[in-house]
Amino acid sequence: MADYVLMAAESFEQHQDLEYTTIQLVQLGNEHPLRYIQKAIIIAEELGYSLEDIEKLALLAQVYQVPESTLEAP
């Protein structure tokens, strides 16, 4: 799961499309994508992922934590 989320984070880093990344993450289940990213960060830390990878996950989590009103603003 953590690697799947990392893949989503890696591709998000390139295309910057939150909607597309959300589509990828909801494949994991019914929870909010942010929840999966948070779980992935925990697992990644446990498994000793590189700092660079964890930062990618954290950056994606940050994007989901931005209030919707800010995201929708032009």
Added chain:
Amino acid sequence: MNSRFQEERRQPPYYLLTGLMLGLVFGFVLTMVIFPVQYTNVPPETLNSTDKDRYRVMIALSFQANQDIGRAAARLGLLRDDDIAGQLIQQSRRSQSRSDAQVLLNMAQAIQNPFVQPVVNLEPTEEILTDIISITATPSPTLTETMEPTNTELDEQISVTPGPTRSASTAIIQSSPTPIITTGLPFQLTENKTICNPSYRESLIQVEVFNEVGEPIPNARITVSWSNGQNSFFTGFFPEISIGYADFSMTPPTIYNVQVGEIGKLVTNLTAPECKDNEENLYWGSLYLRFDAP
């Protein structure tokens, strides 16, 4: 007294059977409907074929972003496929999305030929994103080339390219593609006709390539160039049409040149034709070009 008891017939314990049946039904409903089993953190090799396909696309998109072939190969290894590159190519052929097909092929080529380094990793742009997400694009150039592949020029090409912005979704420039056996054949244009079909959503250059005995050829490289850009792609990604077929989206009134293979005759001054529908409304048509090996 004993005789009176003997007259009463003993009933079998049906209530136990009924209880068992009710328990089974209740358990079935509970586990299948109310609290179905949810598998999490299963290894990728246990996924069903649809999810494996999704997983491969994820790996390919990730590879497109980070160009880390070692990591991509390790991830693909988790699927325990016998022929990793073959699986990627097969999936690209059955992929409904051309952009997905393209990233899968790029990764397959990188797996097959790991010493060919993709040299350009584009900065993220909205054009790329649009191409990745909206799957309206046309087929599938497997490789994208520019004359001088510098980041700056490539970015410019993406933003000003008249037609094939979809090619940007590859975001990969390979210095030497997988060997194409048809490269050295001097293909010649044998048919050039205008297609007026209002059901086409785009103006296309439809190319079909045949060998010397008239059989369609896959993996034939087609190069389309125009005043400020160039794009290369290959036949074979639309087997439902023909394995020798490929197409390219034109942006009228841009003028295009088309060449098949490395030494095929260059067909010049191609542009989208004007067509009229039943109500005499003008629309842009398409071109069909047939190339044959001598």
